[in-house]
Amino acid sequence: MLSIKCCQSVSLFHQQLGQYKPLKMHFMVSLMGPPFPTLINTHMKNKHQFSVEEVSISENGEELSGVVYNARIRESCRVGDVDKAMKLLAQMEALGFSLSLGSYTTVIEALGDVGRTLEAEAIFMEMVHLGLKPDLRVYNVMLRSCLRKGLLELADKVLAEMDALGIGRNRATYEALVDYYGRAGRLNDVWVVIGEMSREGFGPDSFVYSKVIGVYRDNGMWKKAMEIVREIREMGVSLDKRIYNSIIDTFGKCGEFSEALEVFEKMREEGVKPDIMTWNSLIQWHCKAGDVGKALELFSKMQEGLYPDPKIFITIISRLGEQGKWDVIKRNFENMKCRGHQRSGAIYAILVDIYGQYGRFQGPEECISALKSEGIQPSASMFCVLANAYAQQGLCEQTVKVLQLMETEGIEPNLIMLNMLINAFGIAGRHLEALSVYHHIKDTGISPDVVTYSTLMKACIRARKFDKVPEIYEEMKSAGCTPDRKAREMLQTALLVLQQRHSSSSGTVVIGTASE
16 A cells, blocks of 8 residues: 555646545435334345245255354355345245344345345345344445446435444445546546545555556556556556456557566466456457457467456457458367366357358357356356447347346346347447337336446447437436446437537537537
8 A cells, every 4th residue: 555645746646636626415304214114124125025934944944044054145146146145034034034234244245246226225125124233334335336337326325324323434435436437537527536545644646547548548648548557667566466467458558568468477487377358458459459369379378377257258259240251269179178278169160150140050049058068067258258249249139039048047137238139239220129128127116227227328320229328328327227328429419410400400510519
């Protein structure tokens, strides 16, 4: 951790912090409302219904106690099986058992991590109603969950409740805010939070530095990003994996590949082991620049110490496919098998088939069967990779089928999958189907996030339904989601087109751009 003095010695940080006043959060209505009914009577009511006789017996015939239920729920959350945890919760509430304080915290954290904010909030409210006092960790989980989905008003309520109860913010609280504002491209707000952090004694660390570099990079401010990098180096700050990844990604995004590779080599010399993010960044930017040869060289080196990430397959396969280099794709696949990466090799082969449209697999069913024949049990992330492959091709029916197969396997399609489906319909120019998925999301009680609204706006623009874009934008704001830079840019585009249409019909000429 860097000290405040260390922070002040960074000239750019010092200059930026001097421009902003302390962060002031809006004190909204208390997060705690009227008595909240238990989950078994609300969210879980229609989903899991059990008789007392049915739920009090475990698989081996033994009667379960409240202690056992709590232990099993925590274990399910620990291994990432949130659906099983919620099923057990419904069972134990039907028997009159209650979650312990530790179990409440674990369940809220697990739900927050997978983006199930409404359920996390419901359990949080129930916890408070029962007289249990959430600690700082729970509030931070709720804050991260709300911010991850762009629910800024709800996040403000969480912060207001913390202030009202005298619960001080720690580094994790501030980093959640830095992360959100960074992803939203809100540079001024990032500096405001960093300023408050410093005043509270939390000097910037690698997480904060990497976020600042990323915000400058993503807003096209390469010189500012590089200035931060230079100042960090001049200070002699020890660079960790997070900062190295930010620097490499920044060089890659601005096309400075030799510098990116130089930093990569220095990273290894310093004993910092590259992770999947490091390799993916280098491979991705070389692919986008058309240097597929170097990308494949990096891909081969990555396999010497790491299992390939299926997400990067899509980047490589699509680029080679565009160039008609299917022989290279095949050779790469054979190399993977020789290295013993059977699992990744099977997924790679299926993605090649989807992108090449060879017809070897007639649909998602055959893809899943092929994976199972290799001894691979499809996971939620694997279904996401397949759905994304179909969605990128605009193959809507196949994308829908992946979701159906997912449900058959007992895995509930999450918001990420449904956003992919909206994207698939958007690419195919089928905006009405994209809108129907959006309404399905709302009808099932899932909270749309910024990605949902942005993807829907993009679908309407592709279909030239520009009049729908402002409506969706307003719905996004009404839902408590703060529009990001992409959403604002799409709104500007739609408003400009609508203004030009209106001017054409009235015989006037429009000069300039539309404003929100």
